[in-house]
Amino acid sequence: MTPEVSRPLRTADVARESGYSAQQVRDLERLGVIPPAARAANGYRSYAPVHVHALRAYRGLASAAGPVEARRLLAEALTGSVADAAAAIGAVHVRLARDRDEALRARSALRAIQSEATDGERPPADPADVLTITQLASALGVRTSTLRFWEQEGLVAPERVTSLRARQYGPAAVREARIVAALRASGYGVPAVRDVVASLRRLPGADEGVARAGQILDRRLDDLAARTVALLRAGAALAEIIAPEVDPGPSSPQRA
Structure with a gap:
């Protein structure tokens, strides 16, 4: 299910959409797995769809490559280029295929x-x-x-x-x-x-x-096989973060 984009998301909303508990969402934010949430005037966290996609991606990456590698890959995907993110995920696919x-x-x-x-x-x-x-x-x-x-x-x-x-x-x-x-x-x-x-x-x-x-x-x-399927799910979630509007055709634009 795709999270609503018309309103800010509460911690409970992100937890429900991502499959994590509310405490896990806060812990993963503290660890830098997802970007920091915006804070309302009353101090409550305000999330966006990118946080849900990041958590879904992390779940798949952690299953495929382990939590430490997942944190590194997700951080690179959130800050690097589309080409770099695709190459990093491709490298995990290659390792799994080799194994x-x-x-x-x-x-x-x-x-x-x-x-x-x-x-x-x-x-x-x-x-x-x-x-x-x-x-x-x-x-x-x-x-x-x-x-x-x-x-x-x-x-x-x-x-x-x-x-x-x-x-x-x-x-x-x-x-x-x-x-x-x-x-x-x-x-x-x-x-x-x-x-x-x-x-x-x-x-x-x-x-x-x-x-x-x-x-x-x-x-x-x-x-x-299970790790490969998890990586495929992570890739789909990552695509929503790094290139949500990129046309997969040969003339697709590249993010700088």
Whole structure:
């Protein structure tokens, strides 16, 4: 529902339109999430539709990227250009898409491990599929130091270390690393991930590990989908703030 624009909005009106409580509206104003409300002669706050749109945008951004990132993004959208605001929201979409792709790759890796357990053997590695630690870190979107830490914790192991101490990861190690990366991104601590990895490595009894990892990855994908939808809602609310009258056609004017 679009808030009325013919009269100032009270705190209760903004709360009803945004889905926050009146106290939350005041708290978010104090934190700078929304612009300061005008004050009437009697000291009461007087809000406008922009405050409702800002709160709706914040709700979606907080769900998609977390409250700290949401405050930063909203502040930039309220003070910067249309192009900058669009780029910032686009960057969040890119991160969510990348995380989804990685979770899907991890799920594929899990199915490959399950297939190996069923078949009782692993296919021979193709030398072209062997990655260095730098290449694997780049593929996973992590630092090489993170891979070394995972190795120390028994989560990921290179299949070969050359005489020059250069690590090389074959297909099986890469699959395992993808699963570890997805589990860690889902918020699972090292001990929990280590238990899953240990189960996966016990091929005759890998069903438990595969099931656990599969459930975690499915929840991860569901969470990413919900965050993406929240970001879409936030984008619609932001558009009402930064470019309410911009025609989406090719000749659309840009805000300075």
